[in-house]
Amino acid sequence: xxxxxxxxxxxxxxxxxRERIVRTASRLMQRQGYDGxxxxxISQEAAATLGSVYHFFPGGKQELAVEAIRHGDREFAExxxxxxxxxxxxxxxxxxxxxxxxxxLRQSDWVDGCPVTATALGTAAxxxxxxxxxxxxxxxxxxxxxxxxxxxGFAEGDAGDLAHTVISALEGAELAAQVSRDETPLxxxxxxxxxxxxxxxxxxx
Amino acid sequence: xxxxxxxxxxxxxxxxxRERIVRTASRLMQRQGYDGxxxxxISQEAAATLGSVYHFFPGGKQELAVEAIRHGDREFAExxxxxxxxxxxxxxxxxxxxxxxxxxLRQSDWVDGCPVTATALGTAAxxxxxxxxxxxxxxxxxxxxxxxxxxxGFAEGDAGDLAHTVISALEGAELAAQVSRDETPLxxxxxxxxxxxxxxxxxxx
Numbered sequence: 001x002x003x004x005x006x007x008x009x010x011x012x013x014x015x016x017x018r019e020r021i022v023r024t025a026s027r028l029m030q031r032q033g034y035d036g037x038x039x040x041x042i043s044q045e046a047a048a049t050l051g052s053v054y055h056f057f058p059g060g061k062q063e064l065a066v067e068a069i070r071h072g073d074r075e076f077a078e079x080x081x082x083x084x085x086x087x088x089x090x091x092x093x094x095x096x097x098x099x100x101x102x103x104x105l106r107q108s109d110w111v112d113g114c115p116v117t118a119t120a121l122g123t124a125a126x127x128x129x130x131x132x133x134x135x136x137x138x139x140x141x142x143x144x145x146x147x148x149x150x151x152x153g154f155a156e157g158d159a160g161d162l163a164h165t166v167i168s169a170l171e172g173a174e175l176a177a178q179v180s181r182d183e184t185p186l187x188x189x190x191x192x193x194x195x196x197x198x199x200x201x202x203x204x205x
Numbered sequence: 206x207x208x209x210x211x212x213x214x215x216x217x218x219x220x221x222x223r224e225r226i227v228r229t230a231s232r233l234m235q236r237q238g239y240d241g242x243x244x245x246x247i248s249q250e251a252a253a254t255l256g257s258v259y260h261f262f263p264g265g266k267q268e269l270a271v272e273a274i275r276h277g278d279r280e281f282a283e284x285x286x287x288x289x290x291x292x293x294x295x296x297x298x299x300x301x302x303x304x305x306x307x308x309x310l311r312q313s314d315w316v317d318g319c320p321v322t323a324t325a326l327g328t329a330a331x332x333x334x335x336x337x338x339x340x341x342x343x344x345x346x347x348x349x350x351x352x353x354x355x356x357x358g359f360a361e362g363d364a365g366d367l368a369h370t371v372i373s374a375l376e377g378a379e380l381a382a383q384v385s386r387d388e389t390p391l392x393x394x395x396x397x398x399x400x401x402x403x404x405x406x407x408x409x410x
Contacts, residue, residue, distance in 0.1 A: 033327030035240035111330050120384055122238030122323045125316050135385040164381070165397040168390050169370065172377025176369070179325055180340040185373050192370040196397055199404040 072115025073137035098190025102183035231273035277320025278342035303395025307388035
């Protein structure tokens with residue numbers, strides 16, 4: 001089981017210790033959540049000493065979780081950028097993105113879900129830094145969808161509003177697919193989001 | 206901060222020990238996740254001895270988590286049934302439901318999100334019983350939305366497919382609202398789901 005960056009072909013050995021710790025924390029927290037992941041496990045799986053983990057992250061697990069979310073944020077933003085570029089029409093591109101996500105989730109045996117949610121959920125009340133990092137990730141992903149819609153001629157308000165629902169629906173469908181071990185929720189969300197985007201275009205034109 | 210059942214006015218004192226343990230576990234896991242919640246905290250907050258927790262749940266925390274999810278499942282099914290009955294038109298009813306969820310989430314200071322996700326997320330790989338209970342909850346909620354759409358004349362296939370996306374989008378929007386401490390994702394999801402339901406109705410008729 002490898003992270004998306006690893007799957008993308010970057011060999012783990014060329015990566016510095018700090019980055020290796022962040023990637024490991026991100027992958028573990030994505031699968032096990034914040035509370036299910038210990039600093040010790042992170043240090044072991046990153047092949048780093050506990051001392052070096054605390055050297056890079058004096059704030060401990062909470063600081064590491066913020067960096068893990070930022071890593072997941074950048075990683076998914078890259079993936080989303082690529083998926084959105086797959087078709088000129090935003091409705092088509094988003095439907096294709098949902099299918100790609102479904103395939104990746106299945107390939108990971110349903111464990112590699114959203115790289116932000118599992119880390120953030122359940123910690124928001126205790127750790128406002130983690131909650132803010134997660135909010136920033138959602139906002140960045142929305143921004144990418146909004147830009148795609150704007151480029152296709154959608155008005156600013158429509159594009160911003162639709163971007164919210166695209167990210168919400170993909171997020172929820174990913175969760176539902178994970179829990180039911182079934183691609184259906186993501187495939188249907190993709191088809192319905194495409195239909196919604198077309199309906200909004202027809203209403204405004 | 207109280208659970209939905211408590212807010213509904215049922216005094217905690219009339220409830221038996223087993224039920225009190227389940228409710229407490231459900232509320233704590235909803236907020237802190239499975240790994241963030243210990244048996245000891247559950248026993249303390251339920252005012253039950255550790256002995257009685259293990260008497261009712263010999264399978265320990267994992268068994269308790271399954272019961273906690275089933276409790277959240279029933280509780281949300283009840284809430285959803287009421288919300289769906291608020292208007293005859295399913296598009297209107299679902300938009301109203303999204304607004305109600307947004308208001309409740311804000312009222313809880315953004316901590317009482319989905320009563321199933323935080324418990325299930327991060328445990329699926331380790332605990333198939335928990336994952337199955339969560340899948341059953343999602344399926345039950347979808348069934349309620351599907352029945353509402355069928356009653357309004359939607360064909361079986363359309364109703365079942367839409368129900369998937371309604372639950373996915375509400376789930377994801379609840380998460381996004383929680384993380385951003387802002388009702389906007391839920392309000393927009395409600396408006397867009399209403400628009401989608403109307404678009405599907407117009408396509409099929």
